[in-house]
Amino acid sequence: MDKFKYLPMASIGFSALLIMLVIIISGYNFEGGAVALAIGVVLLTVTVISKKLREVTVLFYLSASLLFSGILMMSNADCSIDAANSVTGKDVEVVARVTGDSESYPSKTVYILETKSVGGTEINVKLRLISNTSIAVYAGDEISFNTDVYSADRFDADLKRHYMSEGIYLGANIFEGDEDITLLKDGSDTFTCKIQRVRDEIKSRIYSVLPNEYGAVSVAMLLGDKSAVSDETLAAFRGAGVYHLFAVSGLHLSIWVLGIFNFLKKLGVSKRFNSLLAVLVTCLFMALTGFTPSVTRAGIMLIVLMVGNLFRRTSHSLNSLGFSLFIILAVNPMAAASVSLLLSFSATLGIVTLYQSIDKALNFRLSAIKKKPLRKTIKALLSIFFVSVSASIFTFPISCVAFGEICVIGPVTNVLISYAATLMMIAAGGIALLFSIPFGVNLCGLVCGILAKYIIYISKLFSGIPYACIKTDDLIFAVFAAFALCAVICCFILFKEHKIKIKAIIASVLCVSVLCFSAHLIYNRNLTTVQVMDVDDGICLIVKNKGETAVIGCGASDTYCSDDISYEIYKKASLLIVPDNKDWNCALLPDLSSAVSFDRIISGEAISDFDTIVEPDFKLNPWDNSSIEFHKTKSITYAYCVFGSSDMLIIFDCTENANLSKHLDADVLVCSYYLPDNMDISGFDSIIISSTKAVGEDMINRYSSQNSNIYSTLGETDFTLNFRLNKEVSISYN
Numbered sequence: 001m002d003k004f005k006y007l008p009m010a011s012i013g014f015s016a017l018l019i020m021l022v023i024i025i026s027g028y029n030f031e032g033g034a035v036a037l038a039i040g041v042v043l044l045t046v047t048v049i050s051k052k053l054r055e056v057t058v059l060f061y062l063s064a065s066l067l068f069s070g071i072l073m074m075s076n077a078d079c080s081i082d083a084a085n086s087v088t089g090k091d092v093e094v095v096a097r098v099t100g101d102s103e104s105y106p107s108k109t110v111y112i113l114e115t116k117s118v119g120g121t122e123i124n125v126k127l128r129l130i131s132n133t134s135i136a137v138y139a140g141d142e143i144s145f146n147t148d149v150y151s152a153d154r155f156d157a158d159l160k161r162h163y164m165s166e167g168i169y170l171g172a173n174i175f176e177g178d179e180d181i182t183l184l185k186d187g188s189d190t191f192t193c194k195i196q197r198v199r200d201e202i203k204s205r206i207y208s209v210l211p212n213e214y215g216a217v218s219v220a221m222l223l224g225d226k227s228a229v230s231d232e233t234l235a236a237f238r239g240a241g242v243y244h245l246f247a248v249s250g251l252h253l254s255i256w257v258l259g260i261f262n263f264l265k266k267l268g269v270s271k272r273f274n275s276l277l278a279v280l281v282t283c284l285f286m287a288l289t290g291f292t293p294s295v296t297r298a299g300i301m302l303i304v305l306m307v308g309n310l311f312r313r314t315s316h317s318l319n320s321l322g323f324s325l326f327i328i329l330a331v332n333p334m335a336a337a338s339v340s341l342l343l344s345f346s347a348t349l350g351i352v353t354l355y356q357s358i359d360k361a362l363n364f365r366l367s368a369i370k371k372k373p374l375r376k377t378i379k380a381l382l383s384i385f386f387v388s389v390s391a392s393i394f395t396f397p398i399s400c401v402a403f404g405e406i407c408v409i410g411p412v413t414n415v416l417i418s419y420a421a422t423l424m425m426i427a428a429g430g431i432a433l434l435f436s437i438p439f440g441v442n443l444c445g446l447v448c449g450i451l452a453k454y455i456i457y458i459s460k461l462f463s464g465i466p467y468a469c470i471k472t473d474d475l476i477f478a479v480f481a482a483f484a485l486c487a488v489i490c491c492f493i494l495f496k497e498h499k500i501k502i503k504a505i506i507a508s509v510l511c512v513s514v515l516c517f518s519a520h521l522i523y524n525r526n527l528t529t530v531q532v533m534d535v536d537d538g539i540c541l542i543v544k545n546k547g548e549t550a551v552i553g554c555g556a557s558d559t560y561c562s563d564d565i566s567y568e569i570y571k572k573a574s575l576l577i578v579p580d581n582k583d584w585n586c587a588l589l590p591d592l593s594s595a596v597s598f599d600r601i602i603s604g605e606a607i608s609d610f611d612t613i614v615e616p617d618f619k620l621n622p623w624d625n626s627s628i629e630f631h632k633t634k635s636i637t638y639a640y641c642v643f644g645s646s647d648m649l650i651i652f653d654c655t656e657n658a659n660l661s662k663h664l665d666a667d668v669l670v671c672s673y674y675l676p677d678n679m680d681i682s683g684f685d686s687i688i689i690s691s692t693k694a695v696g697e698d699m700i701n702r703y704s705s706q707n708s709n710i711y712s713t714l715g716e717t718d719f720t721l722n723f724r725l726n727k728e729v730s731i732s733y734n
Contacts, residue, residue: 037070140187239463241410
């Protein structure tokens with residue numbers, strides 16, 4: 001315990017992150033903060049009074065973490081969360097400043113605003129504004145408008161935490177014809193506007209040289225702006241385990257800041273002046289990339305290192321990491337629940353702690369290679385591999401909880417891509433810096449384009465490998481984890497010698513992996529999974545079987561759902577069925593059709609601006625042992641699906657007097673609204689209602705007397721149905 005006295009900021013920062021995360025997950029922010037504050041006061045008092053405890057330095061650090069966390073959580077709950085909830089309502093006047101954060105989609109544009117007042121009440125939080133048209137505003141502008149304002153409580157728990165971790169506590173929608181935006185103050189002289197113009201100029205220069213997907217990937221890696229990257233490429237990077245290249249972090253900073261630092265050092269520039277310049281460049285780079293959690297964490301660590309150079313002091317990497325957490329959490333306590341921050345923090349912690357031991361072992365093992373170029377090459381490749389492994393081990397729990405999957409191919413793809421990505425980022429920066437020099441910009445553009453093409457190709461190639469990503473919410477994975485843990489414990493007990501112990505652990509874990517993987521293949525050989533997505537008052541089902549994907553329905557009241565759906569679909573799908581052209585049945589079509597490559601889009605009615613196969617009645621067999629029937633009449637629109645030996649009825653629309661005389665004994669019924677008055681639902685094994693919380697609760701109350709096995713998304717839950725040959729349908733929820 002005494003060793004922690006040399007790591008004060010690490011102890012305080014790490015502890016504060018854990019305490020705040022527990023409080024946020026509990027949902028009782030103010031109450032949890034009050035408890036943390038009370039415990040901190042008691043612990044500090046006892047530590048000060050007891051002479052023996054005063055010698056335990058870590059208790060002072062823990063007290064400081066509790067006090068720090070308690071005060072911040074209580075203050076944030078009172079000044080931000082409760083304050084934001086108090087100003088919601090209809091036709092509320094909003095006065096806000098436009099930030100540089102905006103995202104464009106086929107059917108909407110999302111702006112992030114920093115509010116000055118809402119409904120006449122002064123409040124400083126972020127507001128997420130969704131508009132179905134582009135608004136003529138720019139970063140730094142101060143604007144005023146009237147609209148319906150809602151709090152983050154409107155979203156499910158995960159999405160609410162995500163928005164709040166970014167400081168977003170309010171939301172609003174503006175539709176074409178209703179917007180009445182008043183420009184109160186031109187923001188052209190503000191720092192926000194100037195930084196945004198620099199960002200736009202850099203992007204414009206890169207796109208003028210590479211006006212395609214290669215340019216979009218270059219911009220994403222250089223500035224972290226992924227808005228122009230196709231969903232197919234994003235999915236490929238995610239599936240290949242190299243998505244972190246789009247999250248501007250220590251890699252990007254080290255390339256530019258330390259590159260400039262070392263270059264000036266060789267020119268003879270003094271270390272102090274060089275360090276001061278590095279601090280300024282770091283701050284500028286953080287501003288250019290939008291102060292994201294990953295770049296802020298890396299930037300603060302680098303600033304601490306450079307400030308140490310200014311005062312001829314060395315900094316401990318763990319203390320620097322803890323200090324960066326301390327600053328980030330002080331600015332926004334809800335950032336403790338940011339998945340990107342948790343991944344960035346845990347990956348850095350893994351590299352700082354685990355890789356140092358691995359690096360020593362590598363140097364010892366590779367010292368036997370006499371040829372220096374060969375030794376350096378092997379060391380460079382192995383370093384990338386083990387850095388990726390070290391980061392993956394520490395990010396493993398977060399990936400399991402946040403994404404329900406882990407990428408096992410990541411260390412290999414990082415070896416193949418990392419150096420190419422580094423050169424590509426330098427070339428992309430060269431395009432921006434050498435834009436007025438034709439030879440220089442053309443050369444940088446050629447290098448950048450070739451490397452981008454290579455990186456995209458490798459990502460798509462490796463993401464398509466079967467089981468490149470493994471679902472961690474599967475029963476087989478839980479069995480694997482349990483047996484692997486038991487095997488490791490047994491190896492520690494049975495073997496005393498260190499080398500034999502390590503070999504036994506590796507061999508036993510490999511054996512468990514092979515056995516569990518074989519069991520997984522056998523158990524899921526005839527599996528069809530159906531995900532009933534939470535899309536509020538619409539229906540969207542994602543059906544998967546042996547690598548094939550079909551989407552049934554694409555209705556929703558809020559098009560933000562398309563992001564979750566396209567992520568689950570991954571890259572492409574063989575089929576999309578659109579019931580008709582009503583908003584609640586096709587609202588997601590624009591976003592999904594642009595984000596996902598569908599082989600066929602079949603609709604029950606013609607939909608303007610979309611080239612679909614119009615079939616009011618059809619039957620098809622998407623894969624073996626399955627069929628999908630679609631029927632549309634004046635009174636009812638439904639689909640009847642058979643997967644293996646089980647069947648499912650999906651009712652998209654119906655009138656009170658609609659008559660459905662068949663398929664009433666299907667295993668599962670999925671609907672989004674009230675059923676026909678004379679419909680007998682007692683024959684269904686299970687009923688799933690995809691609707692808002694209010695409608696879902698009302699339907700459960702109405703129909704529970706006829707069938708007790710009723711589930712509802714309630715605006716916050718996805719359901720997964722597993723159809724296996726000659727077995728009952730199993731239902732789980734996320």
